[in-house]
Amino acid sequence: MDINTTQEVSISGYVRNNVVIFDDKIQLPDGIKVNVIVPRRATNSSGLCGIWKDDRPVAEIVNNIIASRTMGRESQ
Numbered sequence: 001m002d003i004n005t006t007q008e009v010s011i012s013g014y015v016r017n018n019v020v021i022f023d024d025k026i027q028l029p030d031g032i033k034v035n036v037i038v039p040r041r042a043t044n045s046s047g048l049c050g051i052w053k054d055d056r057p058v059a060e061i062v063n064n065i066i067a068s069r070t071m072g073r074e075s076q
Contacts, residue, residue: 013022020036028034054061 011022011024011026013020015021
């Protein structure tokens with residue numbers, strides 16, 4: 001894709017190893033200044049996602065949570 005650098009252009013991509021990879025094959029002149037805007041949804045994370053290490057299947061974890069929250073509520 002040829003980019004006209006006299007106009008503002010929005011280009012989508014992703015980051016891998018701290019390098020921006022464009023979704024489309026794009027030629028930009030070496031040394032051109034760019035601005036990167038990170039979408040809000042990418043920055044609203046609590047930072048907790050992915051830090052809990054547990055090798056059990058998700059279904060087992062969910063069943064354990066449900067069981068612990070309903071313990072003692074069995075009908076008599």
